[in-house]
Amino acid sequence: GIQVEQSPPDLILQEGANSTLRCNFSDSVNNLQWFHQNPWGQLINLFYIPSGTKQNGRLSATTVATERYSLLYISSSQTTDSGVYFCAVETGFQKLVFGTGTRLLVSP
Amino acid sequence: KAGVTQTPRYLIKTRGQQVTLSCSPISGHRSVSWYQQTPGQGLQFLFEYFSETQRNKGNFPGRFSGRQFSNSRSEMNVSTLELGDSALYLCASSLGSGGDEQYFGPGTRLTVT
Numbered sequence: 001g002i003q004v005e006q007s008p009p010d011l012i013l014q015e016g017a018n019s020t021l022r023c024n025f026s027d028s029v030n031n032l033q034w035f036h037q038n039p040w041g042q043l044i045n046l047f048y049i050p051s052g053t054k055q056n057g058r059l060s061a062t063t064v065a066t067e068r069y070s071l072l073y074i075s076s077s078q079t080t081d082s083g084v085y086f087c088a089v090e091t092g093f094q095k096l097v098f099g100t101g102t103r104l105l106v107s108p
Numbered sequence: 109k110a111g112v113t114q115t116p117r118y119l120i121k122t123r124g125q126q127v128t129l130s131c132s133p134i135s136g137h138r139s140v141s142w143y144q145q146t147p148g149q150g151l152q153f154l155f156e157y158f159s160e161t162q163r164n165k166g167n168f169p170g171r172f173s174g175r176q177f178s179n180s181r182s183e184m185n186v187s188t189l190e191l192g193d194s195a196l197y198l199c200a201s202s203l204g205s206g207g208d209e210q211y212f213g214p215g216t217r218l219t220v221t
Binding site for chain 2: 030035042043045050086088095096097100101
């Protein structure tokens with residue numbers, strides 16, 4: 001089956017710093033989403049981005065489907081950005097395969 | 109528009125018992141998918157329902173089953189609970205046409221003792 005790898009696994013930042021999270025996938029996909037999992041476990045949608053670039057405030061994402069990777073950029077990080085970031089790719093009808101996540105800690 | 113709701117939010121069961129979890133999708137969404145999250149295995153796909161039919165299934169034993177009702181609400185059932193079934197169970201809602209964005213509920217945290 002498809003493999004989804006995220007890097008780095010852990011990231012510690014000072015408030016105000018920028019960061020780039022990477023997601024590599026091993027096969028072509030129908031869809032790619034980025035999520036932020038809050039401390040209570042809920043997955044918050046960040047981007048639906050099968051290809052191209054999108055921006056939402058301090059966050060932006062780029063997916064290069066032909067090269068099978070996606071990047072999530074976080075600028076001017078805040079403590080509320082802490083948590084786990086997942087990318088997930090869709091391989092069949094509504095079946096998402098998740099990466100192992102990047103655990104981000106932003107300290108004040 | 110209301111988001112995806114899941115009930116109950118927390119549950120404690122004993123080995124050997126069975127449990128039923130419920131998920132109500134976003135209004136207008138016809139697809140409901142279920143996922144299990146554990147520290148060891150991460151987030152894994154259980155199954156997906158669309159128009160009351162199971163359309164896709166992950167690699168879980170037959171103790172895990174589900175169904176979907178005509179109003180698109182879905183339930184999943186786990187029979188003969190094992191300690192390893194302790195997990196966060198998440199459901200996702202989408203239009204169901206394939207390749208569309210999925211939205212997750214808050215999850216049900218199941219503890220098996």
